[in-house]
Amino acid sequence: MNHQEEGEKVPKLFGFWASPHVLKVIWALRIKGVQYDYIEEDLPNKSDQLLEYNPVHKKVPVLVYQGKPTAESQVILEFIDEAWKHRGDPILPEDPHQRAMARFWARFQHDKLSPPIWKWFTTQGKEQEDAYEASIEQLLVLEKELDGKRFFGGDKIGFVDLSLGQVSYVIPIFEEITGVKMITEQKFPSMSAWMGNFLTSPSVKDHPPPLDKLQARYQAIREAFLKGEI
Amino acid sequence: MAGGNDLKLLGMWASPFVVRVKLALSLKGLSYEYVEEDFSTKSELLLRSNPVHKKVPVLIHHGKPICESSIILQYIDEAFAGTGPSLLPADPYERAIARFWAAYIDDKMLAAWTQATKGKTEEERAEGMKQTLATVATLEGAFRDCSKGKPFFGGDSVGYLDVFLGGLLGWVRAYEKLGVKTFDPEKTPLLVAWAERFWSLEAVEPVMPDVSKLVEFGKMLLARAAAAAAGEGN
Numbered sequence: 001m002n003h004q005e006e007g008e009k010v011p012k013l014f015g016f017w018a019s020p021h022v023l024k025v026i027w028a029l030r031i032k033g034v035q036y037d038y039i040e041e042d043l044p045n046k047s048d049q050l051l052e053y054n055p056v057h058k059k060v061p062v063l064v065y066q067g068k069p070t071a072e073s074q075v076i077l078e079f080i081d082e083a084w085k086h087r088g089d090p091i092l093p094e095d096p097h098q099r100a101m102a103r104f105w106a107r108f109q110h111d112k113l114s115p116p117i118w119k120w121f122t123t124q125g126k127e128q129e130d131a132y133e134a135s136i137e138q139l140l141v142l143e144k145e146l147d148g149k150r151f152f153g154g155d156k157i158g159f160v161d162l163s164l165g166q167v168s169y170v171i172p173i174f175e176e177i178t179g180v181k182m183i184t185e186q187k188f189p190s191m192s193a194w195m196g197n198f199l200t201s202p203s204v205k206d207h208p209p210p211l212d213k214l215q216a217r218y219q220a221i222r223e224a225f226l227k228g229e230i
Numbered sequence: 231m232a233g234g235n236d237l238k239l240l241g242m243w244a245s246p247f248v249v250r251v252k253l254a255l256s257l258k259g260l261s262y263e264y265v266e267e268d269f270s271t272k273s274e275l276l277l278r279s280n281p282v283h284k285k286v287p288v289l290i291h292h293g294k295p296i297c298e299s300s301i302i303l304q305y306i307d308e309a310f311a312g313t314g315p316s317l318l319p320a321d322p323y324e325r326a327i328a329r330f331w332a333a334y335i336d337d338k339m340l341a342a343w344t345q346a347t348k349g350k351t352e353e354e355r356a357e358g359m360k361q362t363l364a365t366v367a368t369l370e371g372a373f374r375d376c377s378k379g380k381p382f383f384g385g386d387s388v389g390y391l392d393v394f395l396g397g398l399l400g401w402v403r404a405y406e407k408l409g410v411k412t413f414d415p416e417k418t419p420l421l422v423a424w425a426e427r428f429w430s431l432e433a434v435e436p437v438m439p440d441v442s443k444l445v446e447f448g449k450m451l452l453a454r455a456a457a458a459a460a461g462e463g464n
Binding site for chain 2: 065066070071072074075078079082096097099103104107112141
């Protein structure tokens with residue numbers, strides 16, 4: 001077997017250390033037990049390869065397998081589930097209705113949760129208070145959906161858990177930086193438990209998010225927003 | 231009533247997202263009961279079936295609701311895998327490409343189009359138009375790559391992306407009559423040819439909305455937006 005054939009069997013992941021979308025893909029690959037080569041992008045100076053593989057969005061993550069690139073983290077997650085269908089654990093369930101539900105809840109992060117949370121984190125005063133309330137409202141929807149289950153995916157983490165994963169480590173960082181608690185055990189017993197379950201799950205715990213570096217980064221981001229620099 | 235499939239579609243005649251679902255059901259040859267939702271008041275059934283977004287389309291199969299057009303399309307493809315043609319290809323990479331461009335259509339093209347048509351100021355609408363034309367130019371390239379010289383995004387036959395973009399064609403034609411040209415025969419000839427070809431398919435034509443009704447509806451929406459903007463200016 002020559003080196004080129006060997007290389008084509010191992011997917012390449014173009015990423016950025018601070019991106020939750022990249023981490024999501026890494027955890028998906030780990031669920032499947034798939035080895036990969038990782039290329040760290042310096043986002044202000046994107047590599048020619050990245051621009052060639054994702055000319056439309058010019059973003060990470062991009063997964064390149066057998067010379068073919070896939071972009072957009074949610075699309076990549078489904079690709080990983082299908083390309084390595086017979087390896088590791090499934091990411092999406094088998095049943096069509098359960099798959100539809102998984103896809104629905106997976107979008108919740110991007111469509112409903114992320115906007116008010118980001119607003120809460122990057123503003124102050126009344127605007128921040130309103131965003132806080134809006135975020136709580138959305139989190140309560142998730143709390144109700146989770147309803148005491150260990151994971152959204154059941155016994156093991158799946159598509160929805162991966163899609164919502166950043167809630168488990170980014171929100172605590174935001175709470176630390178703003179000095180305001182959002183996901184309290186009292187109001188969110190299921191979500192609070194889920195956060196710990198997610199971070200200690202097999203595929204996640206051995207590749208944890210870089211919390212200290214992320215905190216420093218988000219701190220700087222909040223300061224820049226409050227100064228009106230962004 | 232609903233036929234043997236126990237399928238019910240909650241929709242609104244002017245919604246391009248509902249048209250997508252109707253197209254998929256038509257292409258697969260699936261019978262269903264259609265329930266027209268009133269534009270201004272939402273039914274109990276809709277609010278119960280889609281409490282999170284309170285929007286159409288909602289497909290109800292064996293009493294279980296499925297929401298969001300891209301999710302409904304994939305559900306139809308998977309739950310009725312043995313009936314009619316497949317919407318998504320079999321190969322994981324080809325499927326990823328289809329999903330990628332579907333996300334692009336909704337996240338980039340539709341967002342720009344909404345600004346072009348519903349933007350509050352002349353400048354906002356002009357910027358939206360500029361963005362729309364840029365996204366459509368990108369989609370022209372996507373068509374070239376996906377079709378590989380064949381008639382549809384799906385190749386020889388209609389697929390997921392054809393349905394995804396096809397759902398918007400009623401409004402593309404309506405807006406053209408209202409002075410907003412989305413597909414230009416000079417700049418995006420492949421898409422113009424594809425749109426004609428797609429619309430004239432036997433399974434497509436009967437499902438598409440009445441363009442003159444959309445034009446009237448569009449005028450009403452634009453007048454409403456203008457009144458709201460004028461009101462805000464006071």
